[in-house]
Amino acid sequence: MKLMMNCREATNLTLQELDRSLSWRERLGVRMHRLICPPCLKFSRQAQLMRESMGRWKQYSERD
Amino acid sequence: MTEFTSELERLRPQLMRFANLQLKNAAWAEDAVSETLLAALERPQSFAGQSQLKTWLIGILKHKLIDQLRRHSREISTSTEDDQADLDDLLFAADGHWRTEPQDWGDPEHSLRQVEFFKVLEICVEQLPGLQGRLFMMREWLELETDEICKQLDISSTNLWVMLHRARLRLRECLQQSWFSGTQV
Numbered sequence: 001m002k003l004m005m006n007c008r009e010a011t012n013l014t015l016q017e018l019d020r021s022l023s024w025r026e027r028l029g030v031r032m033h034r035l036i037c038p039p040c041l042k043f044s045r046q047a048q049l050m051r052e053s054m055g056r057w058k059q060y061s062e063r064d
Numbered sequence: 065m066t067e068f069t070s071e072l073e074r075l076r077p078q079l080m081r082f083a084n085l086q087l088k089n090a091a092w093a094e095d096a097v098s099e100t101l102l103a104a105l106e107r108p109q110s111f112a113g114q115s116q117l118k119t120w121l122i123g124i125l126k127h128k129l130i131d132q133l134r135r136h137s138r139e140i141s142t143s144t145e146d147d148q149a150d151l152d153d154l155l156f157a158a159d160g161h162w163r164t165e166p167q168d169w170g171d172p173e174h175s176l177r178q179v180e181f182f183k184v185l186e187i188c189v190e191q192l193p194g195l196q197g198r199l200f201m202m203r204e205w206l207e208l209e210t211d212e213i214c215k216q217l218d219i220s221s222t223n224l225w226v227m228l229h230r231a232r233l234r235l236r237e238c239l240q241q242s243w244f245s246g247t248q249v
Binding site: 006007008009012015016018019020039040042043046047048049050051052053054056057058060061062 | 152182239
């Protein structure tokens with residue numbers, strides 16, 4: 001995989017990161033991309049918020 | 065009716081809500097919840113000492129839901145109700161750049177503190193199409209690893225990645241439209 005990826009590729013890996021460990025090279029590529037791409041940085045924060053919100057929803061809705 | 069039985073009856077609607085979100089099929093959900101309540105009635109002693117009846121029941125329900133998913137795996141994995149629309153093509157131009165850039169969702173805690181946010185979240189998850197919605201819930205709510213999901217439903221990992229990817233993009237769109245574009249932020 002090439003080191004410089006585009007937003008579409010970075011987004012795909014950002015979502016896959018929620019389900020698997022990225023390879024060293026993939027992680028490096030995504031991190032580099034986010035450094036130069038504020039929209040993709042925002043997207044990764046959105047993905048994290050979605051993950052976090054499902055966790056909280058679980059806690060909140062499963063309580064007596 | 066004993067007190068225990070009426071307590072179980074009281075919680076049935078809440079169990080049905082989870083079962084429907086996970087299975088997206090009223091009859092299967094009914095079966096899973098009935099099995100759960102039966103299991104609880106058969107061994108009430110295993111509840112002894114646990115303070116949260118609902119939490120205990122949901123623990124049982126999760127196992128019954130996985131049973132149902134496995135039992136109906138063929139119907140689930142071959143369901144054609146999913147939209148084939150490729151959100152990627154709507155989100156990205158041919159050169160791989162964003163058509164419309166993602167917005168700042170602000171301080172996560174601001175949303176996560178509000179009960180209304182979780183109502184919106186639940187509606188958005190409910191609106192995920194068939195297979196996508198079930199796979200998303202298996203991953204995020206049942207907390208199954210991806211290889212476990214593939215095994216239970218007998219689907220390929222490629223298919224799973226595509227479906228989870230679409231589900232998450234769709235959920236993001238829904239949250240953007242129903243929550244983050246509003247006045248709450």
